Amino acid sequence: MKLKLRFACIAMALCLLCGGCSAEKKAAKYTATFYDAFDTVITFLGFAPSQQVFDDTFARVKEMFLRYHRIYDGYNAYEGVHNLYYVNANAGREPTEAEPELIDLLLFMKEMQPKLMGRVNVAMGAVLRCWHEYREAGVAVPTEDELLALSRHCDFDDVIIDREAGTVYFSDPELSLDLGAAAKGYTVQIVASWLLTSDIPSFIINAGGNVCCGHKPLDGRDRWGVGIQNPEDAKALGANTIKDVAYLTDMSVVTSGDYQRYYVVDGASYHHIIDPDTLFPSDFMHQVTVVTPDSGYADVLSTALFLMPYDQGRAFVDSLDGVEAYWVLMDGTVRFTDGLAPALQSQGGVSTDR
Secondary structure (H helix, E strand, C coil): CCCCCCECCCCCCCCEECCCCCCCCCCEEEEEEEEEECCEEEEEEEEECCHHHHHHHHHHHHHHHHHHHHHHCCCCCECCECCHHHHHHHCCCCCEECCHHHHHHHHHHHHHHHHCCCCCCCCEHHHHHHHHHHHHHCCCCCCHHHHHHHHCCCCHHHEEEECCCCEEEECCCCCECCCCCCHHHHHHHHHHHHHCCCCCCCEEEEECCEEEECCCCCCCCCCEEEEEECHHHHHHCCCCCEEEEEEECCEEEEEEECCCCEEEECCEEEECCECCCCCCECCCEEEEEEEECCHHHHHHHHHHHHCCCHHHHHHHHHCCCCCEEEEEECCCCEEECCCCHHHEHHHCCCCCCC
16 A cells, blocks of 8 residues: 655754744744764754753664664774774675674565665665765766776675674675665664653654654644755755755655755766666666655665666555655656655645644
């Protein structure tokens, strides 16, 4: 059965739409922002009974994000943390101790990858690191021969995970893992699940394209507002403008786009989402947004869909329960699933039933 969207709204497009107010207020609205995790701005907005409750909750939210950022970081070591960087550096030689949270995410991806039409592969770390280094330098692109040689060491079946022993081993010593397609959304879901049991179950987390909302806002609205960013303006003008707004509650919204991390060489733009077949950035669309309750699931699905032609991706989404999507194609054409339509402002969606 397709997802029956509860018409509430989150703010996607990295912008939180927080209008409306009424005498229904049972708590005040507070917001806080930090930029220390997952290389993005993270905003937490919640309705709390007091400033102190909000501050204490925000401190815990930030602590959780920072911990998971360190664990899933493949580019930096942290003293006393057996993180992704540590595993990549050692698991090609012997079974290597890994943090339990890292084991959990790797097992999640072992389960997920066979369901993603071959579009997402977290064992493509060697290829993705190569692109990262070229992007950081900003003056050239990798050669096909260079990428092809690295792609021979990207088989996730060569990653041996022993949950009981708490270890990871690479049977191919040249393999490397990259969790960029999953780690942020997976973390957002962990934090959101905790918040639903806290004193602030009415909240929005916005982690740079990964948005998750809890129960409805306590200011008279029935739904949160999530702005879906206009990718053309974002890339051409650096402007944060809205293409549409979705009204949702208890839902996650994740976007993958060609404007989020890219560089330009000889007039051509190269973004960070790499097609596992061509080993180059895909060019099927500017952006795809996934709406589904679980943020970790939404994160990997948005990457998979971005790497599929629209027709293939639409058929794939239509085959899934509880998933809706919104595409902005290369010519600016917009497409969206039937189940998402009633939640969209452009199709008559609203933030309140009253």
